[in-house]
Amino acid sequence: MATLLQKVKSRMFLFAHRKARGVLNGEYTSVFRGRSLDFDDLRGYIPGDEVRDIDWKASARFGSPLVKRYVAVRKQTVLLVADTGRNMAARALGGEPKRDILVLALGLMGYLALKHGDDVALVYGDSRGFHRIPGHGTEGHLESLLQAVNSATTLDAGASDLSAQLEYVARNYRRRMLLFIVTDEVALTDELEQRIRRLTAQHELLWLTVRDAELVGAGFPGSAVYDVADLVGVPALLARDPEVAREYHDAEQERTAAMEEFLTRHGIALARLGSSDDIMAGLFGLLERHRRAKR
Amino acid sequence: MELRLWFLLPAGLLVLVAAAWLVLRRHRRNDGTAAPVAHADRLTSLPSYQAALRRYRRWLGVVLASGLVLALCLLVLASRPVLQGTGRDQRVNRDIVLCLDVSGSMTSTDALLVEVFRSLAEQFRGERIGLTIFDSSAVQVFPLTDDYDFVTDQLDQAKAALDGDSGGYSFFDGTYNGRGSSLIGDGLASCVSSFPRLGTEERPRSIILATDNKLAGRPIFELPEAADLAARNSIRVYGINPNDFDAGTPRGQPGEEMRAAMRETGGDYFALNSRNAVTGIVARVQATEAAKLPGPERTQFSDRPELLLWVALAALACMVLGLRRIRS
Numbered sequence: 001m002a003t004l005l006q007k008v009k010s011r012m013f014l015f016a017h018r019k020a021r022g023v024l025n026g027e028y029t030s031v032f033r034g035r036s037l038d039f040d041d042l043r044g045y046i047p048g049d050e051v052r053d054i055d056w057k058a059s060a061r062f063g064s065p066l067v068k069r070y071v072a073v074r075k076q077t078v079l080l081v082a083d084t085g086r087n088m089a090a091r092a093l094g095g096e097p098k099r100d101i102l103v104l105a106l107g108l109m110g111y112l113a114l115k116h117g118d119d120v121a122l123v124y125g126d127s128r129g130f131h132r133i134p135g136h137g138t139e140g141h142l143e144s145l146l147q148a149v150n151s152a153t154t155l156d157a158g159a160s161d162l163s164a165q166l167e168y169v170a171r172n173y174r175r176r177m178l179l180f181i182v183t184d185e186v187a188l189t190d191e192l193e194q195r196i197r198r199l200t201a202q203h204e205l206l207w208l209t210v211r212d213a214e215l216v217g218a219g220f221p222g223s224a225v226y227d228v229a230d231l232v233g234v235p236a237l238l239a240r241d242p243e244v245a246r247e248y249h250d251a252e253q254e255r256t257a258a259m260e261e262f263l264t265r266h267g268i269a270l271a272r273l274g275s276s277d278d279i280m281a282g283l284f285g286l287l288e289r290h291r292r293a294k295r
Numbered sequence: 296m297e298l299r300l301w302f303l304l305p306a307g308l309l310v311l312v313a314a315a316w317l318v319l320r321r322h323r324r325n326d327g328t329a330a331p332v333a334h335a336d337r338l339t340s341l342p343s344y345q346a347a348l349r350r351y352r353r354w355l356g357v358v359l360a361s362g363l364v365l366a367l368c369l370l371v372l373a374s375r376p377v378l379q380g381t382g383r384d385q386r387v388n389r390d391i392v393l394c395l396d397v398s399g400s401m402t403s404t405d406a407l408l409v410e411v412f413r414s415l416a417e418q419f420r421g422e423r424i425g426l427t428i429f430d431s432s433a434v435q436v437f438p439l440t441d442d443y444d445f446v447t448d449q450l451d452q453a454k455a456a457l458d459g460d461s462g463g464y465s466f467f468d469g470t471y472n473g474r475g476s477s478l479i480g481d482g483l484a485s486c487v488s489s490f491p492r493l494g495t496e497e498r499p500r501s502i503i504l505a506t507d508n509k510l511a512g513r514p515i516f517e518l519p520e521a522a523d524l525a526a527r528n529s530i531r532v533y534g535i536n537p538n539d540f541d542a543g544t545p546r547g548q549p550g551e552e553m554r555a556a557m558r559e560t561g562g563d564y565f566a567l568n569s570r571n572a573v574t575g576i577v578a579r580v581q582a583t584e585a586a587k588l589p590g591p592e593r594t595q596f597s598d599r600p601e602l603l604l605w606v607a608l609a610a611l612a613c614m615v616l617g618l619r620r621i622r623s
Contacts, residue, residue: 087333098333155331184333213330215338227335234335238347247343255337 004146005139008107011279042066050291076178077135078113078120079203080106080145081169083183084152085126085160086228090184091213094275098210099153101276102182103146105208108283109180110142121177123169124149126158130168155228162186166195170202182208188258200266206290207263208282211274216245299375299596307370354620361613368607376603377596389499390439392425394486394532396506397457397467398477404537406457407573408505413450415577416443426453427489429482431473431512435489436466475512482506483521483532493528500530501562503580507538508549522556531562533580535573539566 042058045065053067082088082102092098110120119135122145131152133145162183169179179199186192186209199205215225216239226233238244256272263270269290273282298304338344393412395405405428416424424446425439437449456466473481486502487493502525508518516524525532534557539550554564565576 090331090333160333187337212334213332215332215335224329225332225335226329227339228331228333229336232335233329234332234338235348235351238344238351239338241343241347243343244338244341244347247341248338251337251341 003143004103004150005107005111005143008104008111008146011104011276012108012111041069043069048288075137076113076118077175078109078118078178078180079135079169079173080110080120080122080124080149081165081179081181082106082122082124082149082153083126083160083162083165084124084149084157086153086155086157087160087184088153088210089155089157090228091225092274093211093213094277095213096276097153098184098212099150101210101273101279102153103150104276104279105182105210105273105283106149106180107142107146108279109206110145111139114139114142120145122148123165123172124152125165125168126152127161127164128158130165132168132172159229160184160186163189163192163195166192166199170195170198173203177203178206179203180206180208182210184210185212185252185255186259187255188262193262196262196268197266200268204290205266205268206286207268207270208286209259209270209272211272215239216241216248296376296599297379298371299377301374303374304370307373311366311370351621354617358614358617358621361610361617365607365610365614368603368610372600372603372607376599378599380595380597389422389501390425390490391422392427392439392486392489392500392502394483394502394504395426395428396430396477396479396482396504397428397470398430398507398509400507400509400538401505402457402459404505404535404567404573406454408503408535408577409450409454409457411573411577413447413454416446416450419443425489426450427482427486428453428467428470429478429485430467430470431476431478432470433482433485434467434469435485438489439491473512473514475510475514477506477509477511478514479504479506479508479510480514480516480518480521483518484516484524487521487525487528487530490528490530500528501580502530502532503535503577504532504557505535505537506553507536508534508553509538510549518552518556519559522559526560530560532557532560533562534564535567535576536565537567539568 042055043066045054045059045067049067053069055066055068059065084099084102088098088102090098092101094101106122113120114137117137119137120142121135122133123130125131131148133148160183166181196205213225215234224233260270269286271282271286271289273279339348391412393408395401395408397405409426412424419441421441423439423441426436426449428434428436436453437445440446453466483502483504486504490500510518522532534553536550536553550564550566557564563580565572565579567573567576
């Protein structure tokens with residue numbers, strides 16, 4: 001049986017070659033490994049490692065760059081925060097359900113965490129209620145998380161309610177952890193801003209936005225669309241109106257810019273994904289930005 | 296205004312309603328090709344989208360309304376709107392034979408009559424007209440025909456001959472073969488027999504007889520006998536007498552005898568006092584014929600698609616315009 005995790009792995013193997021995968025590992029390491037003062041050992045430099053971790057003397061002796069490894073302070077927990085409302089069952093920019101991108105991104109991040117011995121926990125749900133699955137460090141656990149997300153995200157699910165979800169996270173997780181929030185193009189509200197601000201004080205945040213299908217112009221998906229919120233059809237003919245398209249794009253740009261500006265101001269890395277094809281590059285960029293933002 | 300194939304209307308309406316229902320049902324039921332999207336309200340709440348939607352709805356309304364009008368028009372047209380009337384087409388299948396006494400005293404009256412009928416012939420549509428002249432014997436100048444060019448031509452020639460200004464004495468050839476002159480009964484009988492298919496074909500028939508009823512000789516048919524013959528064949532005879540000099544007791548006088556004979560056939564008798572009265576008399580004869588001869592009353596249907604066709608065309612134009620506006 002092709003499990004969801006296998007899909008994630010195959011996606012990783014498809015992603016260029018080993019070196020590139022190593023880069024992703026290196027990025028994760030430098031981002032998430034807690035750094036203690038207890039030196040552990042040396043290993044070969046992988047692009048993406050912190051330059052300041054390079055042991056220059058050892059590298060000079062050895063002939064190629066070596067980085068110092070420290071004993072981790074403690075085992076970290078990566079908390080996957082997945083919006084599994086019916087919004088996420090709708091179409092993404094690339095044409096596939098946003099759920100597919102969501103599952104893939106969670107799987108990828110979770111897998112990276114597992115490889116580094118971290119635990120992976122999950123918070124998912126919609127306006128009808130949120131659920132959490134505590135952290136654990138096995139592939140079987142990650143697979144069950146992905147299954148939970150995959151089966152929860154249907155068109156019959158409740159509406160997405162991100163700020164309530166973040167409130168739920170803030171209430172239930174006191175210990176500092178790494179939050180990987182995956183949602184769609186939510187609009188920034190005062191309430192949401194407040195929740196995000198509160199979370200940043202306590203946790204580290206990584207934000208992945210799955211882009212919505214375009215409702216105007218050439219990006220209009222197929223012949224007919226309907227809104228998952230009220231199942232009301234949107235006439236395709238109107239979407240061709242250039243005036244409407246211009247106004248729609250303006251509004252979208254404004255929304256995106258506001259979100260980006262807000263997240264950047266609070267040191268939260270953001271990646272935007274429209275299709276699962278971009279997931280490796282997108283995630284790499286996200287980790288890279290997070291590392292820069294931290295410094 | 297009535298519909299000949301009225302049953303098409305409810306049947307068509309039924310089909311129309313069924314079609315509308317099917318379309319609506321298909322529209323309601325999501326057939327799986329529609330893509331689910333999120334945040335469509337971000338599109339639908341845009342002012343420009345609202346404006347476009349209003350425009351769209353307006354033109355959609357136009358298209359739907361004109362489509363409905365078009366469909367209804369076509370339905371009604373398919374059920375054949377007709378004007379129903381009860382027609383009496385006695386005028387158009389009437390047979391008229393001019394029966395002219397061409398004895399010397401009558402020629403000027405004949406000329407007037409011929410002239411009147413020549414002008415009438417130009418307005419005839421379907422009536423047949425024939426000309427028979429008689430003196431002591433009868434000659435058929437031309438039989439009943441609706442070839443009006445020919446009739447006009449012949450009447451012109453007759454008029455010229457009757458006016459005496461053509462050398463055409465031959466026009467009267469054959470009218471002096473009997474014994475005597477002005478054998479009116481014989482002339483009328485000849486006229487009666489000049490109608491084709493007497494007794495087999497139902498047509499209103501009438502004879503316009505111009506004579507002064509001055510008999511000179513022994514005819515085979517007396518005037519009342521000839522009138523009898525006409526009456527038996529349902530031919531009305533209208534007599535015109537330019538020289539009605541009856542005096543004293545009417546009985547036995549030529550004018551009175553003629554009047555009685557004419558009345559017997561269902562026709563009428565006119566004494567011509569002035570030459571100008573011919574036109575009036577002919578008009579009265581026509582009117583009397585029209586009144587007396589309602590003809591078989593028949594239900595007539597005439598198709599009236601014009602108005603609806605124009606409406607349908609206009610609706611189609613509206614529909615095409617609306618569709619173009621919607622698609623642009």
